[in-house]
Amino acid sequence: MEMSSKLLERAVAEISQLPGIGKRTALRLALHLLKQPKDMTEHLTGAILKMREEIRFCRECHNISDVEVCEICSNLSRDKSVICVVEDIRDVMAIENTGLFKGIYHVLGGKISPIDGIGPSQLNIVTLVEKVKTGVAKELIFALSSTMEGDTTNFYIYKQIKDYNIVLSAIARGIAVGDELEFADEVTLGRSIIHRVPFESSLKNS
Amino acid sequence: MEMSSKLLERAVAEISQLPGIGKRTALRLALHLLKQPKDMTEHLTGAILKMREEIRFCRECHNISDVEVCEICSNLSRDKSVICVVEDIRDVMAIENTGLFKGIYHVLGGKISPIDGIGPSQLNIVTLVEKVKTGVAKELIFALSSTMEGDTTNFYIYKQIKDYNIVLSAIARGIAVGDELEFADEVTLGRSIIHRVPFESSLKNS
Incomplete structure (x- = not known):
């Protein structure tokens, strides 16, 4: 895709490096930002950059966390x-x-x-x-x-x-609650039979 | 979606404001950036911000252009x-x-x-x-x-x-070159009959 602007071309090239985002989508996103007030782009890039710079991980479980030990671990x-x-x-x-x-x-x-x-x-x-x-x-x-x-x-x-x-x-792997057996894949259905559970426990949380 | 990090939450909220990008995709993109070297995020946000700040439009045709009069107009x-x-x-x-x-x-x-x-x-x-x-x-x-x-x-x-x-x-609106008539919508097919062209000219650029 040849564009009339190197600035636009570079932005599109960077955006399309993200997983699942092709050149066409990247161009659409770039044009959207150009149509919106500059504020929007500044907030977007600011939030992403701040996240990348300041993100921390829980010392205990390594989950993303803003504090040294996350809420779950503490x-x-x-x-x-x-x-x-x-x-x-x-x-x-x-x-x-x-x-x-x-x-x-x-x-x-x-x-x-x-x-x-x-x-x-x-x-x-x-x-x-x-x-x-x-x-x-x-x-x-x-x-x-x-x-x-x-x-x-x-x-x-x-x-x-x-x-x-x-x-x-x-x-546990098995048939999702509410799913019909006939549409399940064979591996999942097979496992759900081998790993069957006592009937009484199957009634829990239903 | 409640997250263990306000930094992540804010970045996801900003990314999901883009058209066609939901919360789930936004989270996927944010986590991708966190896994990659900081460089990648800096290049991405830098290119977007620079585009938004410095973009110019052709004085003649208003197309996006890095110069005052775009290549086509000049x-x-x-x-x-x-x-x-x-x-x-x-x-x-x-x-x-x-x-x-x-x-x-x-x-x-x-x-x-x-x-x-x-x-x-x-x-x-x-x-x-x-x-x-x-x-x-x-x-x-x-x-x-x-x-x-x-x-x-x-x-x-x-x-x-x-x-x-x-x-x-x-x-001209009409049946796309190579398309089968039977699959065309009625409005398009109708127009392509009303706006039929001389046979000789239909052979051009074929």
Whole structure:
């Protein structure tokens, strides 16, 4: 796309580096900003820059947090011995929204993915293993997505902690509540039969 | 969406003000920037801010341009008497890509749209009418999208210039080259029959 302005061209090139945003969308966004008052662009870029510069991570669980120890980790009513292992803040938000989890989290910051150049050393794995070794953690709940990368990451952590006295679990996979069986994929349906639960417990929270 | 960080929350709120970008996408983009080196965020926000601060518009056609008179308007081989009236730079880029138009453009900067609070005074209409009144323009080609807003804008301009000695035309609407008739909408197909062209001329540029 050749443009009549290098300024516009550079802005579009930068915006289209964002994941899922193509050149056409980037141009649409740039033209939108040009039509709006300068204020809007200043607020937008200011908020992004400030976030990137000043963001901090909880010392305990590595979740994004404005304070040194996040609200969840510093909450005395949460069970510090049950740790849910997740990829990023979106998973924490999703599980917190259920209101059903009373333990704490450990945010890895990603999954092991050689294709994307992400190895174990770039993730918060050492501190997790430490929590197991020191006996702080009594149960780990693996809640990474069930992809090859998720499984690889789970297994990498598992190998380092399997000899310690700890309960290991994974979130249940199965047919979503309200979904019809006939539309479920075979792997999910198969798992939901193998990992069936006692009927009485299936009535909880329904 | 409640987040564990006000910094993140504010950035997501700002990003999701962009058209077509919801809260979920905004969060994904913000987390992407947090995973990348600070450089990337600085380049992105720098390019956007610089564009918004320093952008200029061609004195003649009002298209976005880094110089006072854009490349098209200052090109001596272009016919200054044939003016194609378009909405914004995307239309200019699309028509330029065909390589078939040798006239110049007049960029309105939008369409009349009372719903969006855009009246004629916010568009570059006065200078267009001036070009007609002074006799600089011999033909205007209306190339706005055929929506209610486009038609309203065309008609608003038409009323002001209809008494002057000028050829008025509109880009041809019809079945796209290569498209099957059976899949065309009725309005388009109807127009393509009413505005049929001599067979010999239909062979050009095929």
